[in-house]
Amino acid sequence: MWSVLAGSAFPWGTQLTLLAVSPLILLLLISLAIPRRLRGIPYNRGITTWFLGDIPSMVSHIRRKPEMYTWLSAQNVKLGSPIVQVSVRPFTAPWVIVTDFREAQDVLTRRTKTFDRATFIEKVFGTLIPNGMITMKSDDPRLHTNKILVRGFMAPTTLNEAIAPQMYKRTLQVMELWKVKAKLARGHPFEMIHDMANAAFDAIAGAVFNLGDAESIISAQIRLLSTLGSVPVPEDDDAAAVHFPKAPMPPIADAIITLTDSIVVAFRSPLSRWHHWLLSQTPRMRKAYTIKENMITHYLESAAKRLLESPGNITCLLDDLLQNELVAAAKEKRAPDYKSRAVYDELYEMVIGGYETTSATVLWGLKHLSNNQDAQTRLRTELQRALLPQVGNRFPTVEEIIGLRVPYLDAVMEEIFRMALIASAHVRTATEDTTLLGHFIPKGTDVFLALNGPGFTSPPFPIREELRSRTSQEAKGEVRDWDFSTFGEFRPERWLVRDKLGNEVVDLSAAPQMLFSLGPRSCFGRRLGVLSIKITLVCVVWAFDLERVPDELNSFEGAEVLSRMPIQGYLKLRERSFPSALT
Numbered sequence: 001m002w003s004v005l006a007g008s009a010f011p012w013g014t015q016l017t018l019l020a021v022s023p024l025i026l027l028l029l030i031s032l033a034i035p036r037r038l039r040g041i042p043y044n045r046g047i048t049t050w051f052l053g054d055i056p057s058m059v060s061h062i063r064r065k066p067e068m069y070t071w072l073s074a075q076n077v078k079l080g081s082p083i084v085q086v087s088v089r090p091f092t093a094p095w096v097i098v099t100d101f102r103e104a105q106d107v108l109t110r111r112t113k114t115f116d117r118a119t120f121i122e123k124v125f126g127t128l129i130p131n132g133m134i135t136m137k138s139d140d141p142r143l144h145t146n147k148i149l150v151r152g153f154m155a156p157t158t159l160n161e162a163i164a165p166q167m168y169k170r171t172l173q174v175m176e177l178w179k180v181k182a183k184l185a186r187g188h189p190f191e192m193i194h195d196m197a198n199a200a201f202d203a204i205a206g207a208v209f210n211l212g213d214a215e216s217i218i219s220a221q222i223r224l225l226s227t228l229g230s231v232p233v234p235e236d237d238d239a240a241a242v243h244f245p246k247a248p249m250p251p252i253a254d255a256i257i258t259l260t261d262s263i264v265v266a267f268r269s270p271l272s273r274w275h276h277w278l279l280s281q282t283p284r285m286r287k288a289y290t291i292k293e294n295m296i297t298h299y300l301e302s303a304a305k306r307l308l309e310s311p312g313n314i315t316c317l318l319d320d321l322l323q324n325e326l327v328a329a330a331k332e333k334r335a336p337d338y339k340s341r342a343v344y345d346e347l348y349e350m351v352i353g354g355y356e357t358t359s360a361t362v363l364w365g366l367k368h369l370s371n372n373q374d375a376q377t378r379l380r381t382e383l384q385r386a387l388l389p390q391v392g393n394r395f396p397t398v399e400e401i402i403g404l405r406v407p408y409l410d411a412v413m414e415e416i417f418r419m420a421l422i423a424s425a426h427v428r429t430a431t432e433d434t435t436l437l438g439h440f441i442p443k444g445t446d447v448f449l450a451l452n453g454p455g456f457t458s459p460p461f462p463i464r465e466e467l468r469s470r471t472s473q474e475a476k477g478e479v480r481d482w483d484f485s486t487f488g489e490f491r492p493e494r495w496l497v498r499d500k501l502g503n504e505v506v507d508l509s510a511a512p513q514m515l516f517s518l519g520p521r522s523c524f525g526r527r528l529g530v531l532s533i534k535i536t537l538v539c540v541v542w543a544f545d546l547e548r549v550p551d552e553l554n555s556f557e558g559a560e561v562l563s564r565m566p567i568q569g570y571l572k573l574r575e576r577s578f579p580s581a582l583t
């Protein structure tokens with residue numbers, strides 16, 4: 001300190017004042033950093049926790065198991081309470097963790113004025129898409145404008161006529177890639193995580209921008225593998241996986257994925273947005289950002305030209321947004337405004353929202369189907385029963401897949417959604433002082449509604465009825481008393497019941513499932529996500545037998561990137577010859 005001041009350019013008077021106040025500033029910073037606690041809500045105690053909060057415990061958990069959300073709900077189990085508080089971000093209020101289906105449903109669907117889009121989520125996405133709806137509170141005046149921009153995105157005509165063909169085309173490319181891989185692998189397992197993530201990127205980027213084939217990662221991979229006559233196969237070990245070379249990423253895909261993957265820093269780091277902002281200043285990130293911006297400008301300009309010449313030819317979400325703006329501008333006799341920050345961020349937000357989420361969900365789904373051969377066989381049989389009469393000895397078309405009404409397929413998807421837990425908590429911030437399960441929650445508190453603990457994956461904590469909110473008490477009868485004894489198993493049948501006419505239908509209240517969240521701020525892209533997953537599942541099960549993968553490659557451990565991904569994701573595929581009768 002002395003040597004720093006001695007070399008300083010400040011006059012002596014200033015230096016002495018600095019010297020006198022600096023311990024005070026230090027003390028102030030320390031006192032601000034010491035975790036504050038909410039009265040009455042259980043928390044971890046101990047000397048380190050007194051000073052550093054729960055950071056050391058969470059960091060050491062993440063080192064062993066790269067998942068923050070499993071650590072959060074583990075604190076409820078450890079402290080034996082459906083509501084606990086943890087302190088994992090310096091200088092900020094503690095987070096409250098709740099694990100109870102009824103309370104989560106109540107907060108998300110009925111207490112929407114009191115609990116809104118979380119500050120935590122704003123910080124995670126705020127550096128990359130500050131004008132995307134996901135970063136906005138519900139009373140933000142910009143939200144209304146953004147909702148107008150995207151209002152046609154999830155309309156059945158847009159999805160079925162423009163988006164589904166894009167996703168189907170990309171899914172068929174993955175089938176082609178996996179046929180090549182299955183042949184080269186000669187019965188050995190191979191890794192699917194990258195293929196599925198790349199396929200999801202191709203599909204969602206195709207759906208949003210109608211990116212050309214030159215930008216498809218899977219096409220590049222097929223081109224590379226088709227030049228190979230063989231790959232090294234471990235002949236003496238049937239359980240060993242075969243590895244394939246990876247094609248270089250096309251530049252636009254590379255830039256968008258680099259940017260999107262960087263969000264994980266804001267998600268994981270205790271310094272959250274600050275850390276992500278610093279990262280975004282590096283030359284690599286700046287270059288990726290410029291490529292992404294130039295790409296959007298290019299696609300906007302060429303689509304505007306095309307739509308002015310032939311209106312109504314919608315091929316992707318960007319076209320839909322532009323068409324609406326062109327019509328509105330013509331009506332209001334003004335120049336179209338399609339280069340606002342809201343347009344850029346909303347389009348990119350769709351890629352961020354849809355890319356990792358859908359691939360993670362399909363990855364968990366394929367793992368469950370290969371581990372549960374009876375469910376896979378029944379799914380294939382039901383699909384054949386529905387499709388064979390018109391499809392016969394070929395691949396189903398996208399229209400035939402969209403038109404499928406197969407309750408067992410819906411049940412398989414619900415069961416995958418229940419078990420995937422790719423976003424294991426939904427987060428809300430209290431907009432005013434309030435109470436939750438009988439405890440005072442000050443305005444501004446981030447509340448994590450865990451989906452991976454008691455009430456979802458194991459029996460709930462007992463909660464006295466009078467501790468619940470008025471709205472929760474009024475809706476008591478809406479939630480069933482579930483039997484949790486089989487919830488660790490993949491059993492699609494649990495979702496099926498008979499209606500009055502004796503037909504099999506899906507009962508959505510059969511088990512706790514809220515993967516896409518609930519209420520007015522739940523997933524905007526749910527329909528697109530579900531459609532994409534449906535297309536992928538039907539194509540995979542039609543084209544291949546998913547054999548069980550050897551145990552050493554078959555762990556169900558997860559890792560959180562932005563979504564929770566399986567750490568091991570292997571496929572052991574046998575190509576099917578297309579059936580002309582039920583098999």
Ligand code: HEM
Nearest residue numbers: 133134350353354357358361516517521522523524525529
């Ligand atoms: C399996 C696929 C998907 C899952 C599991 C999923 C899950 C979620 C979740 C949990 C949220 C937060 C909701 C909340 O805070 O209550 C969310 C929000 C959002 N999702 Fe998805 N999502 C998926 C696919 C998609 C797709 C395909 C898109 C875009 C095409 C998308 C766009 C969005 C957007 C824009 C939001 C913010 C909504 C708002 O601010 O009101 N998602 N999603």
